[in-house]
Amino acid sequence: MTEQNQQTVDTNEGTKPTVAEDATWQRNVIEKLATAALTEQKTARRWSTFFKGLTFTYLLILLLMLLGVFGDEKKTFDEHTALIEINGVIQAGGEVTADAVMASLNDAYESKGTKGIILRINSPGGSPVQAGIINDEIRRQKKLHPKIPVYAVVEDICASGGYYIAAAADKIYVDKASIVGSIGVLMDGYGFTEAMKKVGVERRLMTAGENKAMLDPFSPVNPKHQELAQAMLDEIHEQFKTVVRQGRGSRLKETPETFSGLFWSGEQSIKIGLADAVGSADYVAREVIKQEEIVDFTYQDDLASRIAKRIGASVSTAIGEVISRQLVDSGEIRLR
Numbered sequence: 001m002t003e004q005n006q007q008t009v010d011t012n013e014g015t016k017p018t019v020a021e022d023a024t025w026q027r028n029v030i031e032k033l034a035t036a037a038l039t040e041q042k043t044a045r046r047w048s049t050f051f052k053g054l055t056f057t058y059l060l061i062l063l064l065m066l067l068g069v070f071g072d073e074k075k076t077f078d079e080h081t082a083l084i085e086i087n088g089v090i091q092a093g094g095e096v097t098a099d100a101v102m103a104s105l106n107d108a109y110e111s112k113g114t115k116g117i118i119l120r121i122n123s124p125g126g127s128p129v130q131a132g133i134i135n136d137e138i139r140r141q142k143k144l145h146p147k148i149p150v151y152a153v154v155e156d157i158c159a160s161g162g163y164y165i166a167a168a169a170d171k172i173y174v175d176k177a178s179i180v181g182s183i184g185v186l187m188d189g190y191g192f193t194e195a196m197k198k199v200g201v202e203r204r205l206m207t208a209g210e211n212k213a214m215l216d217p218f219s220p221v222n223p224k225h226q227e228l229a230q231a232m233l234d235e236i237h238e239q240f241k242t243v244v245r246q247g248r249g250s251r252l253k254e255t256p257e258t259f260s261g262l263f264w265s266g267e268q269s270i271k272i273g274l275a276d277a278v279g280s281a282d283y284v285a286r287e288v289i290k291q292e293e294i295v296d297f298t299y300q301d302d303l304a305s306r307i308a309k310r311i312g313a314s315v316s317t318a319i320g321e322v323i324s325r326q327l328v329d330s331g332e333i334r335l336r
Helices: 003-015 019-066 098-110 128-144 161-166 193-199 223-251 266-271 281-289 303-330
Strands: 080-087 114-123 150-159 171-174 179-181 186-188 263-265 294-296 332-334
Touching: 080 098, 080 281, 098 114, 098 128, 114 161, 114 281, 128 150, 128 161, 128 223, 150 161, 150 281, 161 223, 171 266, 171 281, 179 266, 186 223, 263 266, 281 294
Parallel strands: 080 114, 080 294, 114 150, 150 171, 150 179
Antiparallel strands: 179 263, 186 332
């Protein structure tokens, strides 16, 4: 081998890494891979911690809302007209309840800026008990706050129990086409005795107490029970008439039809003294109370109550199926 060739071989052999250099290179690659893996894991943990914290914060806020921590502060307003909506059927646990309206009234009266209260009514009626409680509370509050007038403003309908409430107001305003009146009491149910005969069903009923099965829809009508039920309806009707007479006073142009259960248009109700004038909530606030700013004090369920109602809906449905028969048996009294 020539000297030049020998030199070339030596040069080529010199470029090959040694065993030590090869191990160092492999170690560096492994370290870099390990470092990258650790970095990735740390990043993943940080994001995981962030999202867990975010979820925890959300659940904490939700829990505080359920416990009623937020939204309990009393709001203060400048001088204004207080508005309370009475919208829907009046019944315990229903769209309009005595507890909700009473809470609204308390808030409206406690607000220092309240110069007048409007009860905006759109109700076909409902429970005489709930309507009676609301009527009593309005009259009680009026005695405590004689300088704050209360006006009822009727929208589409103010019938029966709705009018029971309106009668407590200082004045009643209506639209020309509103439906007003239906001052009466009813108890309805069904009778299945003839249908049972046709299908060959025999009613077997045992009671302890001679009147326990009163108005049982699967038994023939008992004249004594019918008489007792009618006496109770008449008594409640008299209570209703007394409330209307007290509320309307000399403005009421009473006729035999006034308390017959009939209803009238808003325009006609003014002529017979069931209402005072035509006017909307805005009109009453602006022209009568002289406070155009309207603040809504209508009671709203808090988040906890709404969730509880949704959770309880399925339970109440099952319970309702159990007690519905009892309601049918005994009848349900309504102002309608």
